[in-house]
Amino acid sequence: MSTIENNQLEDNVEISINFGEIFRTLKSYRILIAMCAVLFAALGAIYSLTQPNEYSSNAKLLPELDSKSGGAGGMGGLKSLAGLAGVDLGGSSSGAEAIRPDLYPNIVQSAPLLQEVLKAKIYSTKHKKWQTVLDFLSEKQDSAPIDLGGDPKDEDVVSDVKLDKVPSAALSADLMKLNKKEQAAIKKLRSSVVLEIDKKSGVISLTTKLTNPVAAANITSLIQHYLTKYVTDYRTQKARQELSFLEKRLSESRARYDQALFTLSAYRDQNMNLFLNVAKDREKKLQYEVDMAYNLYTTISGQYEESKVKLHRETPVFKVLEPAQVAIQKDGPKRSLITIGFMFVGIFFSLIYVFFKTVNLKELLG
CATH class of the missing domain: 3.30.1890 (Bacterial polysaccharide co-polymerase-like)
Structure with missing residues (x-):
């Protein structure tokens, strides 16, 4: 029965904080706290002045x-x-x-x-x-x-x-x-x-x-x-590579078409009055090569123009x-903020010192 009563008493214990005693303690150490704040603020100001402007x-x-x-x-x-x-x-x-x-x-x-x-x-x-x-x-x-x-x-x-x-x-x-x-x-x-x-x-x-x-x-x-x-x-990159490839093929197809057309024209000039079937077949073959070269040239030319449009379309803006x-x-750097920050650090350390100086740790730890 006594154990239950003790537990009830412990539950009813109220933790009270004596603000008046805390204020009196801080007042008695006010010079120490102020000196720490000023010292750390001075250190912060010196440190901020060592930092170059950015x-x-x-x-x-x-x-x-x-x-x-x-x-x-x-x-x-x-x-x-x-x-x-x-x-x-x-x-x-x-x-x-x-x-x-x-x-x-x-x-x-x-x-x-x-x-x-x-x-x-x-x-x-x-x-x-x-x-x-x-x-x-x-x-x-x-x-x-x-x-x-x-x-x-x-x-x-x-x-x-x-x-x-x-x-x-x-x-x-x-x-x-x-x-x-x-x-x-x-x-x-x-x-x-x-x-x-x-x-x-x-x-x-x-x-x-x-x-x-x-x-x-x-x-x-x-x-x-x-x-x-x-x-x-x-x-x-891919569009430029394609354009470069088509540009080379276009030059080659143009040269092929010009060569085929030149060969056909030269053959006709040399065989103007011939009516042999062999000569006619040769002329048809040369004309066929000209047509093929021309079709290839026009096809690649169209692809080349499309590739230029695609390159322009793919270029980001x-x-x-x-x-x-x-x-x-x-x-x-924000020198004023650095100085204030150092000052609060000094106040914090001074308060910790005052706490351990005035509080009875044996009573606090039981």
Whole structure:
């Protein structure tokens, strides 16, 4: 019976918090808490000043949504919208849907595309001259208000491998041979460039963040150009190959027709007054070859014109909603937020210290 009474008493125990005692404790340690807040705020301000200013340049594109493929009422457009969400509706699709827009971020981050960007030239406001993107990214960028030293070396790029000691036969012709300077520049580009796609509207947003606003805008424009060129080349590759093939066949069929017509005309000139059946049969044979060559030439000529129309139809259209602009205000760092954040961290640690200083842990742990 006593056990039941004890359980009932424990259930009826009320946990009370004495806010007055907590306020008095905090008041007695107010100087310590304020000193910690000020100290951490000062550390946060110093840290924020060691971070260089960053500027963002943004460009927005609207890709063409294909509506040619099967289904009534624009089923192809529905497939394209589904492709933005990574959903495949199946069915036949045209060559223009070879690359889904959700693959564009992978294309922008690919080494071959970034290597082409490194070769382009931009104007350096620091040196007052044109230089390649590779040279710009390889040199020390604009420093912070408080400069604690040079740019740290990328340890991931440092390597002792000497490619000049490797036999040329051991390296495939398809391999990319990048030196340390190019690897470091590509690494910086990958961390600075972000491509996002709005799955509802299909709008592509390309953003580049660097310490130089002019360079950020130029690189955004370059990547936008190379991205549209890459997608266009990929989606029209088959049509261009077909057009090139038909162009060669058209030239050959034209030469064959001209040769057959010349042979027939020469034979008629040499046998104008002959009435032998053998001569007539020979003339019929030559005329037959001319007709065949002409039919082949007209057929390939028609296919060649159709191929040119198909190439134009398969060429994607990218509408530039917002071109890249030079930022006039810095995008970061948010020095005031960093300072306030450090201040709250200081207050938090000071409160923990006060808690363990004033609370009797033996009574608290029972």
